[in-house]
Amino acid sequence: MFTGIVEELGVVGSIDHAAESAVLRIEGPRVASDAVHGASIAVNGVCLTVTSHDATGFSVDVMAETLRRSSLGALRPGDPVNLERAMAAASRFGGHIVQGHVDGTATIIERVPGDRWEVVTFTLPSALARYVVEKGSITVDGVSLTVSAVGPETFSVSLIPTTLEQTTLGRKQVGDPVNLEVDVLAKYVERLLEHGQVPVGRRIAAEGSTAEDGSTPEEES
Template sequence: MFTGIVEELGEVVGVTPTAQDSALVAVRGPLVTSDARHGDSIAVNGVCLTVVDVDGGVFTADVMGETLRRSALGALRAGDPVNLERAAALGSRLGGHLVQGHVDGVGEVLAREPAPRWETVRFRLPAALSRYVVEKGSITIDGVSLTVAEVGDDWFSVGLIPTTLALTTLGTRAVGDPVNLEMDVLAKYVERLLDARQADAPVSGPVAS
């Protein structure tokens, strides 16, 4: 579990294809690797990956084909910056919101509107995910916990403060760039419970006279 508060802007060192449409990704991140061990979880652009090895501030992780297809990690190349966050510790402050590191889909930067102290960025939203996005609700973009400013049928926008622009990849994402999206897990659980409740509800019929 994560909080969507990026700890470090890391760098992809290499992406090595492996068997069965998977890959071994090496990422440089001195902070997140300072206490990392084999088997630990680190979110890379919002995707929860398991540490295979740590060597001199660089960690490696296996990325299976399903993850490469359903997230923007498949487009990573050596030299790319990535948002990094270690798994949250019990008892730590929850600065963002509950983030699983399970990407629901890939969005796209549609427009950027700079302002003196912040920037509004609009993203394309996959149709299947639009029902989970509400104004002033939480959403995770490339591992960054953000508040939704506006919502349309197939888009949403957020406001980025100077810190987010400077210390995460969202500051340099260009129009057309893909981004990983994770919806608020609470919305998904509520939908599941309501669907189950409706399925269990008795079917009303005509009342006998």
């Protein structure tokens, strides 16, 4: 589990491609400082498992499915990447619930600079459009962002100076791909509604249960 708050801007050190996978070496001393074999680190929003590490970086295995369904397949040595370690239970929850499970990719189609910020517009895959709402949360390349505008086939976010300086989103250009993860809570709500699940409180009321004072839920309200 992650929060979408990027801890470090790492760099791809090397990529070794095999028939159905690849091994990525990522240089990132901060996130590697307490890495252990099997730890989870989000790389551009994709949750990956550490297979080896040292003081300056770590390596991960990436399966062909992940390479196809995310922007990781387009990475080259020297490319910057957003890095975040898995959230500790005692940490502050600075962003929103991020699983590191990419739902799809989008493309940057416009960048409009402001006084100290920048509005960036992306394509919006039709399969994900129903989960994206104005003022809602979305993860772009592992960065927790608030949607500032939604169109039929696009969405926009406003990037503050810190995000522009400390993540890949300040460096990417029009035409570049990004990973998207929509709010998982929206997907769970959709699933419940599809299967006609009745909320617990409403089910109890329908069954006519009583409170300790003998009143029904309807009477209490």
